[in-house]
């Protein structure tokens with residue numbers, strides 16, 4: 001059981017990082033191994049639209065994203081965290097999502113049909129964390145939607161969304177009890193989902209071998 005937390009803020013002690021770390025802590029408590037990725041530490045370029053991945057399902061850009069693909073393909077659960085930057089995700093999170101394009105396989109005859117590689121591998125679980133300054137949720141814009149819909153396209157089921165408004169200065173999330181509780185709930189839920197799935201898989205394996 002592995003959970004990968006991906007922080008899309010450059011502020012390593014910022015609010016997104018605090019809440020993603022809190023979710024990972026809860027997942028660890030539940031028995032999961034965890035990995036924390038700060039996109040700001042890495043060199044991840046945006047997609048060039050070269051479409052070479054249409055045949056290979058691999059990205060031609062040799063940067064730090066190449067180190068993240070194996071984590072995704074091994075079926076780890078993911079927590080994507082981004083601050084709202086002008087009603088959407090941060091530039092780092094946008095680049096990360098664009099680079100997941102190579103993990104989608106489109107039908108040659110009909111581009112409205114696609115299968116995510118994670119979907120084909122059996123699906124995985126995800127949570128999203130959004131941090132924004134205003135108290136009115138409309139100022140979060142499409143931040144949660146961008147991450148949730150992209151994850152779904154890739155084959156993730158998003159089982160929890162943390163929407164933490166009213167947070168501006170780096171570190172404020174440390175004093176926001178409700179947001180910390182929500183983040184913890186995200187980590188706990190991911191672990192619960194993965195455990196349940198293990199149980200179901202074991203049950204099905206027994207049924208198939210004639211020993212339910």
Ligand SMILES: Cc1cc2nc3c(=O)[nH]c(=O)nc-3n(C[C@H](O)[C@H](O)[C@H](O)COP(=O)(O)O)c2cc1C
Pocket residue numbers: 009010011013014015016017082083084085086087088131132133134139140141167168169170171
């Ligand atoms: C470039 C930029 C754009 C922002 N745009 C918005 C916005 O559209 N809506 C909002 O509520 N907050 C906005 N904010 C505020 C951040 O979302 C907020 O400060 C958040 O707590 C930052 O999270 P972090 O500490 O993880 O970086 C913006 C901040 C920056 C730097």
